[in-house]
Amino acid sequence: MYKQISSTQNTTIKHILQLQEKSRSRKKEGKCILEGFRELTLALEGNYAIDTLLFYPEICSYERIQELLATAKNTPECIEISKEVYQKIAYRGSTEGVLAIIQTKEHSLKTITFHNKTPLILVAEAPEKPGNIGALLRTADAANIDAVFIANPKTDLYNPNIVRSSVGCVFTTQIAMGSTAEIISFLQEKDIAIYCAALTASEHYHLQNYQKATAIVVGTEATGLSDEWLNNSTQNIIIPMQGKIDSMNVSVAAAIVIFEAKRQRSFL
Structure with missing residues (x-):
């Protein structure tokens, strides 16, 4: 059973919004927000580590989440979110019901x-x-x-x-x-x-x-x-x-x- 978040005031949700909106936060923490299956699949192919995976089950099934995680190099925290929360944090119109906090890389x-x-x-x-x-x-x-x-x-x-x-x-x-x-x-x-x-x-x-x-x-x-x-x-x-x-x-x-x-x- 996954953890559930239904409030937009939840600290994790506030943290996601901060990472979306502030470059300083992304650089300080070495993390960013990623949306959509295609992008997540490419991030995993690029050997990025997922910290937290959030999904709205009305759009994204449990089975799809398991398929995605099967290729992950680590085991991220998975959180089921409500429609209200999903609409709050989805940056674009069609994200297939899935978002993630991932660790960024050095680019020197x-x-x-x-x-x-x-x-x-x-x-x-x-x-x-x-x-x-x-x-x-x-x-x-x-x-x-x-x-x-x-x-x-x-x-x-x-x-x-x-x-x-x-x-x-x-x-x-x-x-x-x-x-x-x-x-x-x-x-x-x-x-x-x-x-x-x-x-x-x-x-x-x-x-x-x-x-x-x-x-x-x-x-x-x-x-x-x-x-x-x-x-x-x-x-x-x-x-x-x-x-x-x-x-x-x-x-x-x-x-x-x-x-x-x-x-x-x-x-x-």
Whole structure:
């Protein structure tokens, strides 16, 4: 028999709301909130530990909970919640009746491991919009690249909007965060070519050779990349625009270049 919570004033429920709303609490405790079976399944696949699992039995059956927990590396506390509580803590409209408190991970450069000699990496400098970060992570997953680096991060990686917009890819993608200087040093030490998306001193992206170890670097749509990146670039690249504007959404631009790199590598 599982523990039950029916009051929205319960301390556990208040704790969940705090983790959802406050980046400081997530970072201090090393925990975040996760919703939905797809996201939970990916978190378990990414070897994340679940502290507490909450479910609304009218939507999520006991059998589904048992199936989910069968793949968990630990035994979390399971709590049955009422409709009122579920509606209070569900961050989005359709979460399939299940939420969890999970332990977050460290995302330093020292945690990165490559399983081949020619890794393909996406680097995003100072992305702020959770939707863009989530879209970049989905692109990385779709192309099955080796890692995503976030330089000079402005947003908490476990922001609920990033978790949601990445559709759980934040849990299965190898991610590292650091300063621009740290990431450039890391790439140079490992002899990884740096291709910076930029408007100046650029060559067309499809004319480059991405078959070697490669980092594709993108900046924000508003300011682009910092001089520090441009000064250390192997080659600046550009996607030729045929309309009236000179740029596109950062996740779209990243996808175009990444899949060109994947196309080239398909011939190896």
